[in-house]
Amino acid sequence: QKEVEQDPGPLSVPEGAIVSLNCTYSNSAFQYFMWYRQYSRKGPELLMYTYSSGNKEDGRFTAQVDKSSKYISLFIRDSQPSDSATYLCAMSRGGGANNLFFGTGTRLTVIP
Amino acid sequence: KAGVTQTPRYLIKTRGQQVTLSCSPISGHRSVSWYQQTPGQGLQFLFEYFSETQRNKGNFPGRFSGRQFSNSRSEMNVSTLELGDSALYLCASSSTGSEQPQHFGDGTRLSIL
Numbered sequence: 001q002k003e004v005e006q007d008p009g010p011l012s013v014p015e016g017a018i019v020s021l022n023c024t025y026s027n028s029a030f031q032y033f034m035w036y037r038q039y040s041r042k043g044p045e046l047l048m049y050t051y052s053s054g055n056k057e058d059g060r061f062t063a064q065v066d067k068s069s070k071y072i073s074l075f076i077r078d079s080q081p082s083d084s085a086t087y088l089c090a091m092s093r094g095g096g097a098n099n100l101f102f103g104t105g106t107r108l109t110v111i112p
Numbered sequence: 113k114a115g116v117t118q119t120p121r122y123l124i125k126t127r128g129q130q131v132t133l134s135c136s137p138i139s140g141h142r143s144v145s146w147y148q149q150t151p152g153q154g155l156q157f158l159f160e161y162f163s164e165t166q167r168n169k170g171n172f173p174g175r176f177s178g179r180q181f182s183n184s185r186s187e188m189n190v191s192t193l194e195l196g197d198s199a200l201y202l203c204a205s206s207s208t209g210s211e212q213p214q215h216f217g218d219g220t221r222l223s224i225l
Contacts, residue, residue, distance in 0.1 A: 034213055043116070043202050043216035044155075088155070090214075097145040097160040097206070097214065098168035104154040 003027055006089055006103025015112050019076040023089035023103045026070065030091040030101075033065050035074045038086045038105065047087075048074065079110045113139060116217035118203050124223045130191040133220045137184050137205030143167075144186040145214060146178060149200040158201075161186055162208075190222075198224045 006023045013019055021035075032051055036044035048063040050056045056063045062075040072091070076083055089103040117136040125131050137144050146158040157170040161180035178188040184205075190197055200221050204214035 032213070036216075041218075041221075043118075043218040046213050046215060049213045096168045097143065097204070098157055098170065100157070100214065102155040 003101040004089060004091060004103045007106055008104055010107040010109060012109045012111060013079055015079060015081060015110055017079050017110075019074075019079050019083070019108060019110075021074040021076075021087050021089075021106050021108070023072050023091075024070055025072075025091055025101075027091075027093065027101075028067070028070065029093040030067075031094060032092045033063070033072050034090040034092075035061075035063055036088040036090060037083075038088060040085075044088055081110045081112050084109045116203055116205050116215055118201075118217035118220050120220060121218065122221045122223075124225060125193050126225050127193055127195060129193050130189065131193060131222065133188045133190075133201055133203075133222075135186045135188070135203030135205075135217060137186070137203075138215055141205035141207050141215075142184055143206040143208060144180055144184060145204045145206070146186070146188050147202040147204065148172075149202055149219070150198075155202070158188070193224050195224050198222060 004025050035048040037047050038044045053065045053067045060077045064073045086105040086107045088105045092100040119134045143162045145160040148156045160168040164180045175191045180186045200219045202219045204216045206212045206214050
């Protein structure tokens with residue numbers, strides 16, 4: 001079983017829709033949770049970083065962590081064509097980069 | 113503040129050759145990590161350097177090696193290249209490498225013919 005599971009999609013939504021991206025994990029020791037956005041021919045760009053459970057909002061983006069269910073989500077409100085990218089979740093228990101695990105990414109397309 | 117810079121952006125090599133990739137971290141960041149990204153395997157951890165010392169290593173063969181200099185810049189070397197080494201190689205930096213998030217460069221696209 002992989003440490004982190006993420007639906008690869010692809011996911012297509014109309015402009016203005018609310019997008020929900022999700023990851024599940026198996027290691028209860030994970031404490032740090034991240035979402036990255038990766039455009040084609042670019043490196044992953046850090047979108048959201050949260051510690052432990054709860055919600056974090058930044059503009060149109062909201063990250064949720066539910067440690068009891070081992071489930072994290074990223075919501076994108078009022079989605080734009082510029083949001084079209086691959087979204088990667090990542091999580092860590094701390095202690096070094098070798099303890100950072102990534103999902104395989106969900107490819108999102110926002111249709112104008 | 114400048115981001116993580118990787119050079120070169122693209123490389124084409126043939127089997128058996130060796131290659132060196134370079135990474136300049138964000139100013140002030142002392143941890144540099146390297147990852148291999150492929151469509152089938154996603155992001156796989158290669159190794160992490162902190163203050164010129166290899167702190168952690170992933171499950172890659174010894175053909176993959178790296179080093180970090182006193183200014184935190186890092187290089188990664190792959191010897192005796194194989195077709196399966198074709199991938200996007202990403203460098204990431206972090207202030208500490210553990211609790212602080214990784215910030216990635218745009219990678220070096222390595223193609224092996």
